[in-house]
Structures are given as structure tokens and as C-alpha cells.
Amino acid sequence: MTSRLWTGLQASALALAVIATAPAAGAQGLAGPYLAGSQADLRDDYLPASRYYDDAIRVASEDASLLNAAMVVNVIAGRLNRGLDMARRLEPVDGANQLVSLTLLAEALRDEDYAAARRMAEDPARQLNPMFAQLVEGWSRIGEGDFAGGVAVFEGMSGNAAVEIYGKVHLAYAHAFAGDFETAARILDGDDDSPLHVDRLTIATHLVSLSQIDRGSDALELVDRLLANGGADPQLEQMRERLLAGEALEFDQIARPADGAASAYAVLADALLREDALRLSLFYGRLATHIRPRYDQVTALIADILAEQRQYELAIATYEEVAPGSPWYIAAEIGRAAALDGAGRHDEAIEVLSKLSRERPDVISVHNALGDTLRNNEEFARAAEAYSRAVELIEEPAQQHWRLFYVRGISYERTDEWDKAEADFRTALELNPEQPNVLNYLGYSLVELRRNMDEALDMIERAVAQRPQDGYITDSLGWVYYRLDRFDEAVGPMERAVELEPVDPVINDHLGDVLWKVGRKMEARFQWRRALSFEPEEDEAVRIRRKLDAGLDKVLAEEAAIGEEKTAETASGN
Structure with a gap:
């Protein structure tokens, strides 16, 4: 293929x-x-x-x-x-064109012309993916009224593990579609207490099947486990409420055989999520939604790919196809906000997430997304508030929550609330002790504050050991050596950081400072000029130009004098 x-x-x-x-x-x-x-x-x-x-x-x-x-x-x-x-x-x-066949096959399935769909699926000249062709053949036979023939196709799927698994999964779907929930549940129970869950559809089918055969307690245990692992989920929460009420869930995931065939398109769309195959993934995904227009899981996937390709306006329009009542609505709205932000429509992105946070105040991911968008737009105080609302929803912090404390710590640090920032960074490390981003950020911040320098060096060295190809973390290592007056040791890491991030103004500026301190002043001036060429922040640019005019030693002396003056003013109460 x-x-x-x-x-x-x-x-x-x-x-x-x-x-x-x-x-x-x-x-x-x-x-x-x-x-x-x-x-x-x-x-x-x-x-x-x-x-x-x-x-x-x-x-x-x-x-x-x-x-x-x-x-x-x-x-x-x-x-x-x-x-x-x-x-x-x-x-x-061009009858052997695989893409032509996929498109015409989708139209036949949408129209429920199962005989035509089966003929295309069975025709080797169409050059369809073998697993995909078998799945479509099975559902087409069921659509023609030959349930036993369709089941036989699914049961006969073999050749490798993936083919066998998807054969079993679609066999379960077929039995659930026919009302044989006992068989569907047995298949999806899997082996050794490991359910056969390959996607959202298998989970929903499993829960419905369990509830239909008086195994509601098993369904409730399963849904509780899923919610504990994945956080808030409107669809699963609704299923849980009905299970608690003793109700049997209805199987509406596959309303007609064509919906089962659409899920075969979705399987390939998901399997092709790699950089060199995104177009083919989009192609399969669009055809899946042509067969089954309200296939929101696939619609959200399509929009995600379009956003990744920076086709923001088309992504936004695609996200908007997911209706508010859909289980995929929250994820789609978060994706839509990210696409709006990517398109430069920052205020609209923030408004989408603010509205969603009011509608679903109980969903951590919504507040987290709002915090991320505000932080990316340098609204750090509002970002900290959004993250705090997310933190309040955590009953007991676990490892997966480290990032939430980390990004709130960044927001506090950027608003000069260092005590709160440090507390959050250290909480993040308690939850995930060797997380390199946290180690680097906290270590670098301590270096800039001239506090706990030995601890800071240890943190940054641990971060570099895990991410030796990360230029920013390598820069931190060189910079802590610089702050410790270990200038000779700083040269190697700083030169390596510039190799890894050659156009970053801060890293080039840092290398210039280090080179100056080891007596390589001509090279230092070269690095400062390079830093200026990469458009640093204006205050940094002013400082770099001053270093080019007067040298680093003069600039440091001037800054020290200003610092002493401010200290004196503070002491006198002015």
C-alpha cells in the first residue's frame, strides 16, 4: 500500500x-x-x-x-x-487505482449497496489492503442478509496478530449488532483479565454487552477503572449513571452494517498516523465519515491531523462538526481552540476554552488547556488561576499530574511569585522525580537566583544525562558552571548547546559571556553579534549592545553598582 x-x-x-x-x-x-x-x-x-x-x-x-x-x-x-x-x-x-476503489467503495457502503461493496472488496484487482478488504467483505455479507457468511469471514482472519485481533473485534461487533451480547462479551473479555480493547468502539461495545447479560457489576467495575485512569469522560460518566441505576445499556454504536464497514476505514486511518502517511490517513478518515456522517471520533482525528499540518481554518471547520452532545465534544473544542490559537486568533481561542470551562467546570483537561493557551500568550496570572482550578479537582495527586504542577509553577515564576513556583516545581518532582524538564527549569531558576547552587547543578546534570540532545538543557549546564565561576568547564557544554540550537539568541549570548571569561574576547564579540541577529527580547538586545561597546566586565560592574544602589534604597526605606 x-x-x-x-x-x-x-x-x-x-x-x-x-x-x-x-x-x-x-x-x-x-x-x-x-x-x-x-x-x-x-x-x-x-x-x-x-x-x-x-x-x-x-x-x-x-x-x-x-x-x-x-x-x-x-x-x-x-x-x-x-x-x-x-x-x-x-x-x-484506471480501474486498478486503489484510491479510486476506496472512494467508490465508500459510496456503495453509504448507499447500502452491499452487493456492489462485496464485489469490490473481493476483487484482487482493486489492490485493497487485505485486512481492510476482509473487514468490508464481512460487513457487506451481513448487509446482504448472510450473517453466517460475514461471521465466517471475521473468524477466518489470520496471518499476523493485528489481523487476528481485528477479526475478533469485528466478530464481537457483529454479534452485538445481532443482539448476541453473550458472545460479544466473551470475545471482548479477552484472556487473562486483559480486555480486548483496541479503541473507543470496543470499550463501548464491551460495556453494553456486559450490561445486557446481567453482568452490570462487571461493567460498572470496568467503567470505574477506565474513569480512574483517564479522568472525566462524559460518555463513560453517563454509562456509569445508568449502570448504577440498574439499566441495561443500548447498543447504538453500529446501527447498520455500513457503520461496521466505516470502522474498518477508521482502523486504517488510525494505523497510518505517521508523518509520511498523514494524507492517506486523512483520505481513509474522510471516507469513513462519508459512510457514517456522525462518526465524531474520526472527525476529531481528521481535524487533529489538519491542525498538525497547520491547515488551521480547515481544522477549525472540521472540529465544529462535532456536536455538543457528543462524547468527543470536549476534545474537539480543546482542539478547535488550539487551532484558533495556531491561526493567530488568540482571543477567540481563549473565549472558546473559557466558555467550555464554565460549561464543564468539573473537567481537569479543560482548565489545563485554558491554562496552556493563556500561558502561551503570556497571560501568566490568568494561566495560574486556570491551572489552580484544575489542581482543585485532583483528589490525590499522582504521577500523571506532575505536568499540571510544573506549568503552574512556570506561571507563578513568570509573575514573580517564586515561593509558590518553587513549591509547585518540588511537588512535580515528588510526583515524577527524574522529569528532565522540571529538573532543568527549577535548576536554572535557582542558578539565576544564586540559591542552592550545588543542588541546582545536580538537577541540571541529571536532566542533561536524560536529554543530551536538548540544547536548552545543555545550555543550563554551561550556565550553572558560569555562575559557579567554573568558566573553563562551561565552554564545552555551551558550545554544544549552540550546536544543538544554533539560532537561539539567549544560548548564543551565553556562549559569548563564557568565551569572554576565558579570554577568547574576539570570539565572544562574534557570538554576541550572532545573538543580536536572531532578534532577542529588547531588554536583552540593549544589554548585548552594551557588552559589544564596553565589554562584559564593565557591564557586570555597572549592574553590580545598580544592585547595591537598590539595596541601599530599600534599607533606607525609600
Whole structure:
């Protein structure tokens, strides 16, 4: 299976080929939209690419490569009807095109044309992923009324562990769909007290099946365990309330065989979450939601990928498809806020999360996300308040909560509330003693405060041992040596830090200071000039320019005099 739907090399080659072979009268009309489309395509800018390709197709309507490119970006952009049109036009000339087959198969499933879907799934010329094809075949047979035949397909799936597991999982779904919850529960119970949970759908199916066969206590124990591990979860909380009331849960996860087949698309979308296959993941995901329009788990996944690709506006629109009553609504709103922030719409991002925090004041992740967004926008006091609301919801801090104390500590440190910051950093270390980010941040802060220098050095050395390729942590090690007047020892780590983070102004500035202290003053001035070229904060830039004019020794003497003057003023009460 290909993991690259459309590469820059292919796009550039097609641009030349299409323009070279286009009729003279149409060449000028093709060149502009095609080149614009291919450039948008290379940037993963799917919506503009789809529109430019539409314009190009009006000139070169029979070119298979152009139709294929247009089909791909239209499907990914959510323009499924346009993508389907491209697939139908391609099938007569490129029937072995796997992407064409996936698109037409999705349309057959959406229309519940199970006979057509089964024929496509069984046709080796379609070049479908074997596991995927078997899952679709099984559900198509069930859709045709041949339940035993569909079950036999799932039972016969073998070859490797993944294929066998998904065969069992879909076998459980099929039995639950048919109302045989005893068999579904037995399959999902797994072996050796290890439930067969591969995704959210298996968990929900397991809970429903247990409740339907008078194993409500087992279902309640399972849901309590899941909530304890994962925090607040509206869907699981609702299930728990119904289980406590003695109710049997309804199986509405798969309402028709096509929904089961849609989950096969979702399996591949999830399995292809790697950098070189994100487009293929998006392609499978969009087709899954075409078959099953309210497939919110997959919709959220699609939006997450788009946000990762910095296609923020399309990601925002996709997150907005998840309705407030959905179990995925909170995650989608947090994702939407992150996309808004990424798009530079900071106030809107904060408002989304503020509103969500009012709607769901009991969800730690909401307050945490609000704190992160405020902190990223340097609203540190408000960030600390948001994090504090999250901390208040923790009954007993555990290891997984270390980050919450760490980021609140950062917010306190940035608002000059050091005592609170240090307390949070030390709590984070109690929960996760060797966490390198906390060790580095607390250690570096102590160095800057000239406090507990030996402890600070120990913390930073432990952080470097875990993250030797982290330029910022390596810089901290060089800087603590500098603060301890161990200048010769500081040179190596500081030079290494600049190698790892060559364009960071602070690290280059630090190296300049260290080099000055060991007598390499010409090199020090070079590093300070480099630091200035990387646009440091204005106060740092002023200090660097002063060092270039007068030298580090003069600057340090001036700063010491100012410090003594401030101390004297404080002592006199002025």
C-alpha cells in the first residue's frame, strides 16, 4: 500500500507534462490554475488546491493524473461529492487505482449497496489492503442478509496478530449488532483479565454487552477503572449513571452494517498516523465519515491531523462538526481552540476554552488547556488561576499530574511569585522525580537566583544525562558552571548547546559571556553579534549592545553598582 498520495516530485512532473501536451488554445488557460493548484497541494493547502484543480480540469478534463490529484485533495478537503465525480471519471481508465476503489467503495457502503461493496472488496484487482478488504467483505455479507457468511469471514482472519485481533473485534461487533451480547462479551473479555480493547468502539461495545447479560457489576467495575485512569469522560460518566441505576445499556454504536464497514476505514486511518502517511490517513478518515456522517471520533482525528499540518481554518471547520452532545465534544473544542490559537486568533481561542470551562467546570483537561493557551500568550496570572482550578479537582495527586504542577509553577515564576513556583516545581518532582524538564527549569531558576547552587547543578546534570540532545538543557549546564565561576568547564557544554540550537539568541549570548571569561574576547564579540541577529527580547538586545561597546566586565560592574544602589534604597526605606 502506498503511503504517499501525491508527492512534490510527481506534482512538478505532471505540471510539465500537462502543460506540454495541452492543446495550444488551452495551454495558457491550464498553466495558471494547474501550477497554483500544485503549489497549494505541496503545502497541504487542500481547499485552494481542490478549487485550482477544478479550474485546470475544465481545460484538461481527461488527464488521469490531474483527475487523480483532484480526487485526492477534494476528498481530504471534505468535498466528497466532487471527489466521487473524479473517481467515477477515473475508473474506466484506471480501474486498478486503489484510491479510486476506496472512494467508490465508500459510496456503495453509504448507499447500502452491499452487493456492489462485496464485489469490490473481493476483487484482487482493486489492490485493497487485505485486512481492510476482509473487514468490508464481512460487513457487506451481513448487509446482504448472510450473517453466517460475514461471521465466517471475521473468524477466518489470520496471518499476523493485528489481523487476528481485528477479526475478533469485528466478530464481537457483529454479534452485538445481532443482539448476541453473550458472545460479544466473551470475545471482548479477552484472556487473562486483559480486555480486548483496541479503541473507543470496543470499550463501548464491551460495556453494553456486559450490561445486557446481567453482568452490570462487571461493567460498572470496568467503567470505574477506565474513569480512574483517564479522568472525566462524559460518555463513560453517563454509562456509569445508568449502570448504577440498574439499566441495561443500548447498543447504538453500529446501527447498520455500513457503520461496521466505516470502522474498518477508521482502523486504517488510525494505523497510518505517521508523518509520511498523514494524507492517506486523512483520505481513509474522510471516507469513513462519508459512510457514517456522525462518526465524531474520526472527525476529531481528521481535524487533529489538519491542525498538525497547520491547515488551521480547515481544522477549525472540521472540529465544529462535532456536536455538543457528543462524547468527543470536549476534545474537539480543546482542539478547535488550539487551532484558533495556531491561526493567530488568540482571543477567540481563549473565549472558546473559557466558555467550555464554565460549561464543564468539573473537567481537569479543560482548565489545563485554558491554562496552556493563556500561558502561551503570556497571560501568566490568568494561566495560574486556570491551572489552580484544575489542581482543585485532583483528589490525590499522582504521577500523571506532575505536568499540571510544573506549568503552574512556570506561571507563578513568570509573575514573580517564586515561593509558590518553587513549591509547585518540588511537588512535580515528588510526583515524577527524574522529569528532565522540571529538573532543568527549577535548576536554572535557582542558578539565576544564586540559591542552592550545588543542588541546582545536580538537577541540571541529571536532566542533561536524560536529554543530551536538548540544547536548552545543555545550555543550563554551561550556565550553572558560569555562575559557579567554573568558566573553563562551561565552554564545552555551551558550545554544544549552540550546536544543538544554533539560532537561539539567549544560548548564543551565553556562549559569548563564557568565551569572554576565558579570554577568547574576539570570539565572544562574534557570538554576541550572532545573538543580536536572531532578534532577542529588547531588554536583552540593549544589554548585548552594551557588552559589544564596553565589554562584559564593565557591564557586570555597572549592574553590580545598580544592585547595591537598590539595596541601599530599600534599607533606607525609600
